[in-house]
Amino acid sequence: MTDTRLPPELLSLRIDAEAPLIIVDVDEVLGLFMRGFEGFIGTRGLEMRIERFALFQNIFRPGASEHLDIAEGRRLFDEYFEHHAETMDIAPGAADALTTLAQNASIVILTNAPAQSRVGRARWLIKHGLPYSLVVNAGPKGPAVAALAARTRGTAAFIDDLLPNLDSAADAAPAVARFQMVADERLRPLAFSAPQRHRRIDVWPELGEAIAESLGLVRR
Numbered sequence: 529m530t531d532t533r534l535p536p537e538l539l540s541l542r543i544d545a546e547a548p549l550i551i552v553d554v555d556e557v558l559g560l561f562m563r564g565f566e567g568f569i570g571t572r573g574l575e576m577r578i579e580r581f582a583l584f585q586n587i588f589r590p591g592a593s594e595h596l597d598i599a600e601g602r603r604l605f606d607e608y609f610e611h612h613a614e615t616m617d618i619a620p621g622a623a624d625a626l627t628t629l630a631q632n633a634s635i636v637i638l639t640n641a642p643a644q645s646r647v648g649r650a651r652w653l654i655k656h657g658l659p660y661s662l663v664v665n666a667g668p669k670g671p672a673v674a675a676l677a678a679r680t681r682g683t684a685a686f687i688d689d690l691l692p693n694l695d696s697a698a699d700a701a702p703a704v705a706r707f708q709m710v711a712d713e714r715l716r717p718l719a720f721s722a723p724q725r726h727r728r729i730d731v732w733p734e735l736g737e738a739i740a741e742s743l744g745l746v747r748r
């Protein structure tokens with residue numbers, strides 16, 4: 529099968545065809561993205577006001593009532609990912625939860641980080657005890673989730689913070705269990721959710737236990 533929308537590394541990954549598979553996002557799931565980006569823009573004299581579940585619309589110059597120009601926000605976002613994202617903190621409990629799950633399941637990291645941050649992102653994962661295969665996607669994640677899940681006869685689960693990615697996975701791979709996780713405590717009350725479609729659990733290790741249960745790794 530070839531699909532030009534899929535990340536090229538996806539088809540060459542080694543995935544155990546008999547084991548359950550866990551596909552997990554990075555930013556705001558394994559890593560505290562908002563805190564990291566906030567720290568970076570602070571070095572540029574800017575501040576993050578977490579008033580809505582958005583990114584660029586939350587960046588302000590001190591004292592300003594209008595958010596920073598969106599194009600300027602995007603430029604900072606690209607610069608952060610290219611040079612500073614390796615300083616991001618890991619979400620509490622994430623490494624321990626995945627280490628436990630990895631005893632009985634394959635794990636693939638599926639990120640939509642800009643392509644130029646691939647090497648730094650891989651280093652970040654290793655540094656934080658997350659030595660799993662990395663797939664750098666662009667756009668909706670459903671096609672990549674479906675292609676990964678097709679590589680195993682086992683059960684599969686997908687974890688992301690963003691509803692569009694979860695909805696995309698629901699469309700492309702409805703048999704894959706879905707979980708929404710929002711790591712930043714300030715974003716949690718602001719995040720859009722659809723718990724009837726995607727189970728939401730914002731803290732590791734409870735999330736890890738629910739993933740294990742969904743994959744049939746623990747007795748109910």
Ligand SMILES: [Mg+2]
Pocket residue numbers: 553554555556557688689690
């Ligand atoms: Mg994310």
